[in-house]
Amino acid sequence: MKLGVQVLAVSTDSRFVHKIWQAEELSKMVEGGVPFPMLSDAGGRIGRVYGVYDEAGGVDVRGRFLIDPDGVIQAMEVLTPPVGRNFSEMVRQVQAYQHVRRTKGAEATPAGWRPGEPALQVGEDLVGRVWQVWKPKVEA
Amino acid sequence: MSQKHKGCVATAQGPIVPKDQGTQAKPDQTTGGGAMQVMVGHPAPDFEATAFMNGGFNNLKLSDFGGKWVALCFYPGDFTFV
Structure with a gap:
């Protein structure tokens, strides 16, 4: 990678x-x-x-x-x-920001997003509907 | 990147303050006139520093890396865990 x-x-x-x-x-x-x-x-x-x-x-x-x-x-x-730092979180953030940049800001990434997972289509249609497209995961 | 020197490396400038923000500039309202502060969504302040790289010494500027993603990592000191 x-x-x-x-x-x-x-x-x-x-x-x-x-x-x-x-x-x-x-x-x-x-x-x-x-x-x-x-x-x-x-x-x-x-x-x-x-x-x-x-x-x-x-x-x-x-x-x-x-x-x-x-x-x-x-x-x-x-x-x-x-x-000390956790570099894997920095890597995740880089991947997320690079994804946002590739979409020219049309998409945003929800909490804990990883490459390959669906991102959010930013816009008024998303208001109140995030629950339909994204479920939070809690990592131990 | 500046020329690689065989002998001593020239002194680096440190922070590079834009001309319109020099010492004569009026106090920055966002910081109450204190030191320049960084913020997400705002340009990273440029600087020049001496560096150890590729086995030798060189001076470099943050702006040398324009067009690339940069992870600028400060740490308290050598021989500590990064």
Whole structure:
């Protein structure tokens, strides 16, 4: 499955630390190391603009911004440091936003939508009729 | 993307504020004059950063990736879990 998403990883570490992290640890988790650029946000200047710079800690907290091909932010998620992300939810959101974009906004995706499932035809006809076309599922 | 340098990489600009939003601009009403804030449905603020990529050092801008989906992921520090 190819989503065509360019990942950019950003921390306040220098590019030199990024290099050593890749060499010493990441390359032991992922063969060949992680394949995306690792950016240095020295001083948190970029993180401040994105609202993820923690002044007290001097670091960027875990923030993820999904940006569409027009440069518009479609989704964001920000977590405090102790909890790591769930990339499968980001992938699901990318698939959903790409579906919406393919339909030029004519369709929207209901909660928990996955590729291949019916999406919603946006319009006044849908008002009060969502129950007919979509049943919520609760995942444990 | 900027030219790959053999030696030291030039200092990166950090956030790239549009000319009409420079320091002389009037306070942003949506943020009460504070730092620029991001919001879904609005353009992602451009920036330039130094980067480690493809085994070397380079400067890159967010706008270098125009026309592509981008997942911009901040994290607290190297040698932590991403």
